[in-house]
Amino acid sequence: MTTSPSRALLIIVVVLVVGMLVPVGYVIEATARIGVSELAALLLRDRVGELLSNTVLILLLGVPITIVLGVGSAWLVERTDLPGRRFFSIVSVAPLAIPAFVSSYGWASVFPSIQGLGGGLLVATLAYYPLVYLPALATLRGLNPSLEESARSLGLREGAILLRVVIPQLRLAILGGGLIVALHLLAEYGAFAFIRFDTFTTAIVVAYQTTFAGPSAASLGIVLALLSVIVLGIEATARGRARYAYVGSASPRPAELVKLGKLAPLAIFALAVIGTLATVVPMTNVIRWSFATNPELLNDLWRALVDTSLLSLSGALGAIVVALPVAWLATRHPSRLSRVLEGGYSIASSLPAIIVALALVTVTLNVAPGLYQTTATVTAAYIIIFLPRALVTLRAGLAQVPESLEEAAQALGKPPLLARMRVTIPLLFPAIAAAGALVALGAANELTATLLLAPTGTRTLATQFWSAASSVDYPGAAPYAISLVLLSIPAVALLFAQTRGKTR
Amino acid sequence: MTATLAAALLLLSSCTGVTNSDDDGAVEGASAEALVVYNAQHEKLAEEWVEEFTAQTGIEVVLRNGGDSELSNQLVAEGDASRADVFLTENSPAMSLVENAGLFAPVDPATLDLVPEKYRPASGMWTGIAARSAVFVYNPELLDESELPSSILDLQSPSWKGKWGGAPSGADFQAIISAILETQGPEATAEWLTGMKDNATVYRNNIVTMKAVNAGEVAGGIIYHYYWFRDSDSGGENSGNTKLHYFGDQDPGAFVSISGGGVLKSSKNSVKAQQFLAFLAGVSGQTILGEGYSFEYPVGGDVPAKDPLPTLDSLNAPVIDPSKLNGPEVIDLIMQVGLL
Numbered sequence: 001m002t003t004s005p006s007r008a009l010l011i012i013v014v015v016l017v018v019g020m021l022v023p024v025g026y027v028i029e030a031t032a033r034i035g036v037s038e039l040a041a042l043l044l045r046d047r048v049g050e051l052l053s054n055t056v057l058i059l060l061l062g063v064p065i066t067i068v069l070g071v072g073s074a075w076l077v078e079r080t081d082l083p084g085r086r087f088f089s090i091v092s093v094a095p096l097a098i099p100a101f102v103s104s105y106g107w108a109s110v111f112p113s114i115q116g117l118g119g120g121l122l123v124a125t126l127a128y129y130p131l132v133y134l135p136a137l138a139t140l141r142g143l144n145p146s147l148e149e150s151a152r153s154l155g156l157r158e159g160a161i162l163l164r165v166v167i168p169q170l171r172l173a174i175l176g177g178g179l180i181v182a183l184h185l186l187a188e189y190g191a192f193a194f195i196r197f198d199t200f201t202t203a204i205v206v207a208y209q210t211t212f213a214g215p216s217a218a219s220l221g222i223v224l225a226l227l228s229v230i231v232l233g234i235e236a237t238a239r240g241r242a243r244y245a246y247v248g249s250a251s252p253r254p255a256e257l258v259k260l261g262k263l264a265p266l267a268i269f270a271l272a273v274i275g276t277l278a279t280v281v282p283m284t285n286v287i288r289w290s291f292a293t294n295p296e297l298l299n300d301l302w303r304a305l306v307d308t309s310l311l312s313l314s315g316a317l318g319a320i321v322v323a324l325p326v327a328w329l330a331t332r333h334p335s336r337l338s339r340v341l342e343g344g345y346s347i348a349s350s351l352p353a354i355i356v357a358l359a360l361v362t363v364t365l366n367v368a369p370g371l372y373q374t375t376a377t378v379t380a381a382y383i384i385i386f387l388p389r390a391l392v393t394l395r396a397g398l399a400q401v402p403e404s405l406e407e408a409a410q411a412l413g414k415p416p417l418l419a420r421m422r423v424t425i426p427l428l429f430p431a432i433a434a435a436g437a438l439v440a441l442g443a444a445n446e447l448t449a450t451l452l453l454a455p456t457g458t459r460t461l462a463t464q465f466w467s468a469a470s471s472v473d474y475p476g477a478a479p480y481a482i483s484l485v486l487l488s489i490p491a492v493a494l495l496f497a498q499t500r501g502k503t504r
Numbered sequence: 505m506t507a508t509l510a511a512a513l514l515l516l517s518s519c520t521g522v523t524n525s526d527d528d529g530a531v532e533g534a535s536a537e538a539l540v541v542y543n544a545q546h547e548k549l550a551e552e553w554v555e556e557f558t559a560q561t562g563i564e565v566v567l568r569n570g571g572d573s574e575l576s577n578q579l580v581a582e583g584d585a586s587r588a589d590v591f592l593t594e595n596s597p598a599m600s601l602v603e604n605a606g607l608f609a610p611v612d613p614a615t616l617d618l619v620p621e622k623y624r625p626a627s628g629m630w631t632g633i634a635a636r637s638a639v640f641v642y643n644p645e646l647l648d649e650s651e652l653p654s655s656i657l658d659l660q661s662p663s664w665k666g667k668w669g670g671a672p673s674g675a676d677f678q679a680i681i682s683a684i685l686e687t688q689g690p691e692a693t694a695e696w697l698t699g700m701k702d703n704a705t706v707y708r709n710n711i712v713t714m715k716a717v718n719a720g721e722v723a724g725g726i727i728y729h730y731y732w733f734r735d736s737d738s739g740g741e742n743s744g745n746t747k748l749h750y751f752g753d754q755d756p757g758a759f760v761s762i763s764g765g766g767v768l769k770s771s772k773n774s775v776k777a778q779q780f781l782a783f784l785a786g787v788s789g790q791t792i793l794g795e796g797y798s799f800e801y802p803v804g805g806d807v808p809a810k811d812p813l814p815t816l817d818s819l820n821a822p823v824i825d826p827s828k829l830n831g832p833e834v835i836d837l838i839m840q841v842g843l844l
Contacts, residue, residue: 046842047843112716113719209573210675
């Protein structure tokens with residue numbers, strides 16, 4: 001039974017959406033303020049052409065490579081008789097616990113000459129392929145094997161089955177993972193800065209460093225925002241068609257494992273090499289240097305750990321509170337209106353953090369100077385940037401809570417909204433915890449928005465790592481890098497456990 | 505369970521409220537009376553200064569660290585709403601930017617008297633607190649002494665293609681270009697920058713440039729002197745294979761950049777802020793600079809430079825009024841050429 005949403009819920013959601021759209025408004029306003037001729041002068045430069053080609057190339061090459069790595073490892077550990085499948089299933093998710101900028105710093109320290117597009121591709125694909133691997137793994141576990149069995153009985157070879165039967169069914173997972181990777185590639189700053197690969201985002205950070213919130217930062221920001229919108233559009237179009245082709249849901253019957261035979265050593269070798277490149281190489285020097293660290297640093301480390309934890313917690317709670325109403329609206333009152341409002345929530349989060357931060361700097365200075373450089377502003381940035389992580393998780397959680405319970409509570413005389421909250425929120429707790437962990441993980445690794453917006457004197461693990469690493473102070477940076485990795489492990493473990501829990 | 509949600513909201517608002525509850529919401533972990541210093545100088549040097557100042561006066565100081573250009577533009581964007589009391593830079597153009605926006609209060613005359621006239625602007629709206637010299641760092645295995653450039657202007661010639669590097673996105677390098685602009689004019693500067701775009705490898709900052717020269721990735725680079733002395737003093741991991749070449753001869757490449765300090769007009773703590781600036785320019789502050797980890801040149805209180813630095817006067821730098829250096833025009837030129 002679908003009811004129309006209460007007016008209070010609608011008002012709350014609309015107000016929140018307007019808040020989430022502040023960075024989009026800033027980008028549009030900034031364009032208008034610059035004026036056509038100055039904008040043209042700023043954008044029609046050779047330099048902008050270089051940035052555009054770098055940014056587009058890393059998207060066109062990086063996304064397919066991460067998809068091949070992610071889907072390939074997921075298929076090997078889930079659908080073949082690969083020896084050590086369980087071990088490799090964990091190895092393939094491990095890079096997610098290493099922030100991309102830490103990984104890049106590790107690579108640059110081992111091979112100082114790594115640079116440019118090649119370096120960017122190497123570091124980014126190794127850091128991001130788990131983002132495709134996880135959804136691909138979860139989907140593979142839930143696929144109905146009967147289609148593959150029919151194909152096999154019709155005489156198709158295993159390779160053909162993989163390409164023509166299995167992969168088409170993974171389209172949603174591939175598109176979803178690929179979209180996240182593409183948005184990460186557009187927004188990445190730290191990882192590319194270490195290896196001298198310039199994209200729109202790195203150039204915006206440099207423009208910010210030379211002119212603060214000046215016209216050159218804004219004009220580059222507009223192009224980047226457009227690129228994000230194009231990426232979102234491509235994914236939405238592809239998904240729109242894929243939905244109809246999607247077949248089958250969870251099956252209790254495990255699929256028959258493909259025998260690798262002579263190819264097994266090759267598969268083991270490939271997974272071992274990828275795992276080593278993604279985790280062992282970047283972390284070796286970092287661990288080695290942490291032994292050379294000055295013990296006096298531990299005091300600073302502790303302070304940074306506290307600041308990081310408080311800010312991430314604040315961001316996580318904020319994102320949950322902001323995401324709940326719209327998740328509710330989307331699952332309980334699905335309609336064209338709710339889909340539009342949901343889209344409004346997510347547009348801003350596809351903008352890179354540096355643009356969101358510049359928008360919040362400009363808006364708070366002009367509209368609410370009292371909030372400038374306070375924890376509230378950083379929290380708002382974290383909410384805008386990481387909202388989809390909370391939204392997606394909460395939406396899935398809400399969909400699993402039976403609505404009949406709420407109706408029962410309502411029948412017992414509770415006011416509708418209160419009834420729903422009392423009954424549903426407790427059942428939603430696991431989803432709330434997962435959403436919070438995901439947002440906190442992102443916020444703890446956030447660099448640019450934190451640098452711009454945090455209260456004077458704030459030191460997070462990410463900003464301290466950045467400051468030490470920028471002055472090539474390896475022993476000074478290492479403990480912050482290791483702390484970031486250790487902080488990330490529980491959240492990654494939680495995500496990994498979820499792919500298992502969902503389907504078995 | 506509404507209680508849980510309410511508790512979460514309460515926790516959130518208390519997280520965000522902690523810093524809003526007092527008058528000066530911007531400062532974390534310090535009282536409202538703490539001086540807020542927008543610091544573009546090296547964090548470690550600034551921390552050494554602050555520690556000693558607080559020990560002497562009991563006045564708390566919080567640092568907001570960033571680069572010259574970003575913090576100066578930030579101060580201009582903030583205007584009177586800024587929470588900064590003091591601004592410290594590594595180079596002069598950023599000080600001029602803030603001065604030209606009318607945001608500085610005049611420096612106490614007693615503080616100005618501590619610093620020789622050539623190390624501060626005639627306006628008296630800010631003062632020099634340190635100095636640094638441009639140098640050419642080179643790898644003798646890749647570049648013979650006889651091949652060294654006699655002027656920084658030589659580096660634009662095609663014979664230097666692929667042989668040198670620099671960090672044009674940094675305020676340090678931009679200050680050196682502002683010296684070229686001041687001595688050679690805009691056309692010659694644009695030409696030099698075009699030569700740089702063709703010839704030079706672009707690095708993120710001075711240290712990375714020096715490291716690349718040390719590793720033999722590139723034969724030479726333009727940096728400031730003290731990065732080399734600092735690294736050499738702590739074992740030479742990133743400078744051991746390199747040597748320094750001073751241009752001298754009043755060449756724009758022998759430019760000595762003045763690091764500045766000033767008090768913001770909008771400061772609500774102006775007495776303490778002036779006190780902090782007097783401390784920096786005085787014997788205590790300059791001694792920390794002269795004897796500490798920094799290797800930058802002291803400019804006030806007759807404090808000598810740290811051994812083994814050559815004396816500042818022996819560098820034969822071009823004579824340039826620090827307030828004439830034009831940061832925004834330099835950035836425009838760099839952008840036109842496409843280095844940014």
